[in-house]
Amino acid sequence: MTASASSRLSIEDWTERALALVMDEGVGAIKINRLCKELGVTKGSFYWHFADLDALLEAIAERWCAETRTLLGSLSALDDLPPLERIRAMALRLIDGPSFSVERALREWARSDAKVAAMIVESDQFVFELVQAALVDLGHTPEGARMRAGLLVYAGIGFAHGQNSLPQPTADDIEDLVAFLAGEAAR
Known part of the structure; x- marks a missing residue:
């Protein structure tokens, strides 16, 4: 420009x-x-x-921070989807190439900027709670849903930071991950 x-x-x-x-x-x-x-x-x-x-x-x-709050707000719209579809929609964001760059850059920046760090915490917690709620809706116990939600959120963070040194996940990989985490509902 x-x-x-x-x-x-x-x-x-x-x-x-x-x-x-x-x-x-x-x-x-x-x-x-x-x-x-x-x-x-x-x-x-x-x-x-x-x-x-x-x-x-x-x-x-x-x-x-304003753009992130808008994006997080759009994730709330997923509440209308069945639980497995909510998880799938959030997980498929993990293979969005630009998302990896944004994720890495902002997490690095958060190390030296308290405002950015606070937004990262808010964002992570929001996404974690959405995933956990969807897993509970699938029939998992709150404890089981918490563990599985943590695995998925940590996988997303890891995908972003390992992008240059590890194979990039495909849509099929994400489907397998979702199926694995959704598993059989705890009885």
Whole structure:
């Protein structure tokens, strides 16, 4: 994106490009000079919107948190599906290539940003509770559902971090994982 005299960059333009850099290269790639060059503007444009780099990082974190809350809200819509279909729909998100990059980048960023870390915790807990509820709806005991939900959530985190060194799961692998975790309902 290049800014022209007739179009000024907005905070959304800055955070969109910066968030893309975080996803591609990590938070360390965010540099004022680099962003200005990529966006075709001067540092004055940057400082018009942000006091400093930390203010941009805060804006990026706020944007990602808002987007994550929207995504989590959309997962709640799965409640209308039968339990096994809810689990399958959530599990199939594990093989979405861009999701791996986002997951890795944000978990790394969370190591140095409390706001991002809190959002990761909120997100993980929300997904865990959705999966656990679906497993209980399948007939598993709360304890059995808790264990299986943990396995699936941890598998998702592991898929994201092992992407470059381990085979990427396929849709068939996810189906097998769901079948394994759903198993026979506890009696």
